[in-house]
Every structure is written in C-alpha cells, then in structure tokens.
Amino acid sequence: MQRALRLLECVAGHTYGAPAKQLARETGLALPTTYHLLRTLVFEGYLRRDKGLFFLGEAAERLSSSGARQKRRTTFVEALARWRDVLGAPVYYAVYREGEIDVLCVSDTPANPAVEEWAAFRETGHAHAIGQCLLSQLGEEERRDHLARHPVRPVTPYTVRDGHSLLRRLDRSRRAGVVTERQEYAVGTVCAAVPVTVGGTAAAIAISLPAHQVDRLLPAAQRLQAEGSRSVGSLALSISI
Template identity: 70%
Template sequence: MGSVQRAMRLLETVAAHERGAPAKQLARQAGLALPTTYHLLRTLVHEGYLRRDSGLFHLGDAAERLSRRVARQRRRSAVTETLAHWHDVIGAPLYCARYRDGEIEVVGVADSQENPAVGEWADFRATGHAHAIGQCLLSQLDEEARRDHLARHPVQSLTPYTVEDEGAFLRRLAAARHGEPVLERQEYALGTVCAAIPIRIGTIVATVAVSLPVHQADQLLPTAHRLQAEIGRAPGVLALSFSI
C-alpha cells in the first residue's frame, strides 16, 4: 500500500509540470527519498505511466488513457445526474442518445419504479425508424446518411403503427420541422408514446426523449415542450457529456 501511495504521489507531482521535471525536483516536491524516486520512476516509465525525454519526466500514454477514462466517467455521471433531475421535474422516463459512427447509441436513462422506462424488446440500433429517439436522430442527418443507415437497418414492422416502408419513412423525416420535438405513438412499443428533442452541438447529433403511457397521449406534446425548456436551462451539461 505504501508503494502505491508513493507512486500515486509521484504521478501527481509529474502531472503538475506541463513541461516535465527532473528526478531530483520530483523527489523534493513529492517528499520522497531520491533512491525511492529513481526506483518508482523506472517502474512507471516501464509500465507506460511516465516517459523520459532529455532527463525530464512527463506523463506517459497509460496515464493519459487513464485520465481520459476518468474524464468520461465524470461526464457520464454529470448527464446521469441531470437526467435524474429532469425526471423528477417532469415525472416521466427520460432517455439521452446520440448518433455516432453510423449507429444509435443510448448514453443515459432516468426512470423510477412509478415511471419505468420502455424495455428494449427490439434492438434500438436496428429499429431507429420505429422509435422517437431514432427518428429524431435520423431527421438530423442528410439524405445520404439516412439512406446509408436504412440500408444497414431496414424498415420493418414492429407494431401495427410502425411506418410502412422506407419511402414513407424518408418522407416523414424530410417533413420534420427544424428544432421541433419528434413524436411517435406506439410505433416501437404498444401502449407507449414518445417524444424526442433534437440536439445539435457542432457536428454531434443527439437527442433527449421522454415516454408516456398511451392513456396520457394528450400530454405528450406539452411534456416534450416542458422537457425542451429544461434542456435550454442546462445546455452545457449535454455539450460536455456528448464530448465523450
């Protein structure tokens, strides 16, 4: 345990020097004996957590990867907390998703025992034409990207309310109004209606969606507008989370 603590202290000391630092300076600042410092430095360089350049020690690739993982975890925690807050305010299940590398990716869900999320009974990535999340994401793509997605994930009937064919689906996407919620009623799951808010951050295509039981269908659009207002109050959180 003591060796691990000393190694971590040494890593933190190196991280404080953007241009690197020599072993003697690191030993002094970390409060370590010079022989111990040399031993730890050799080990950390060997493992890739540090690198040595012209007598100065810098963070290595392994430390950079670890730092990025920690940053991603923090960003995911931030979006999870924000979704949970919006769920408490709105009182309905919420979903956060983005379109990345040609696929639909759900990055967060907030629900409760009283307001459970819709179960993923059919792969969300392959059924984007049927649910509000996918429809909203695809509506933000250009026609070529839409056709490419549908070539890999063809339109198929999931419920009696699912869009009939690719042509009808593409016409629906083309008719979507910029910035307006995308509504879907029982196309993915019977008994459920959904709305998705389009979010564009630079080149990032994303959405936050809400679902309601079908008997509350008349509240879908007002709920979507309320969610849109909540999103407008905290755009920075989503921008940060989608940079993952």
C-alpha cells in the same frame, strides 16, 4: 505503491518538470528511494526524463485522460437523471452512427420505467420517436439507405404504414424540431424526441409516457427542447459518445 503515487502527484504539479532532488524533498522520501522509484516509473512509462528533469509519461497521461473521460460520463448520466426527475419520465439518449440507431443511455425509475425493447430499436426506427428524430436529421440518400436495410413494417396497429408516409412525416419533423409518436412502437406508450447537436453526429434525447398521460407529452418535450437538449448535447460531445 503509495510512495510511487506520491511521486507521480508531485511530478504532475510541475508543468515544466522537476529534478530528483527537488522531488525527494517535496515528497519527504529518501534520495536513494526517490531515484529507485523514478527509474521504475520511467521504465514503466509513467514518467519520462529529459535533461535531468522528470515529466509525466504517456502511461500516466492515459490514466488521467481515462479518469477525466469517466468523470464527464458520470456528469452526463447525472444530467439525464436530473431531467428524468424534472419531467417525471424516463429519458433516453441515442445517436446514429455507422448506419445504425444506437440507444446509448437510458435513465428511468421503478415508478417511471423505460419502454421495454421488445422489437429491436435498430430495426424499427420508423416506429419510435428516437428513430424518427434521428432519421429526420439525415440526408436524403443516407435516409433512403437506412430504410432500404430496415424497411417500414407494422410494429403495432398504429405504426406508420409505408415509406412515403414516413418520409413526409420526417420532413415535417425536421421543421418542427420535436418528434412525437403515439403507440407506434409499444401499445400503451407515447414518446417524444428532440434533436441534439453533437458535432456532426445525428443525436436525440427522448422521453416516454403512458398513453393515458398523452396530454403531458408535448409540453414535456418542449421543455426538454428549450432547457435540456443544449446542455445534454454539450456533455455528450465532451465525452464523444
């Protein structure tokens, strides 16, 4: 296994391919061993041979792509954690795809726990900042389709009461760029969300705070909007979440 990996690493260093003798010399492997390993790696799809030169094959490229994607994902999670610590609040990342709200990543701490999903986020987009931010980015037809499938209903005593009121709020939110809600999804919690540019996908990054810290909500959201949403959005696009 180690010798095969050495060969793969060596081939990866030759953009224009390399012959078996050169690979044997550079890896320090005996030529017969090199030929045997090369044949096996070609058979398994990790290498391909063309005119006596060896190149990385599709299987190796898939491994490389998967590793790079995982590295980008780790960087994205670290970015959310950094903003969590800077803002002193849980940070959420969500997208709207295939007609549904999808919270893909949450970064919190024991001291600043995330909001418990006591009512399905997908079905209560009208009641939380994440959902309202995502819905505000949709076209009118897509938005009405969503609300037809997930109609406005009371979640707490503070939830927006009807679809018309929600639609007016969504229009205001689109212009403001920051969405806030106060105890509409969970009593005792206030939330804010800002839109994130991820190609053609509606996306949002959000924070939540205890209701007694409501004075912190808008300044923290504005800071997230000014400093964090662009970098988080570029990372999100790079990993195609």
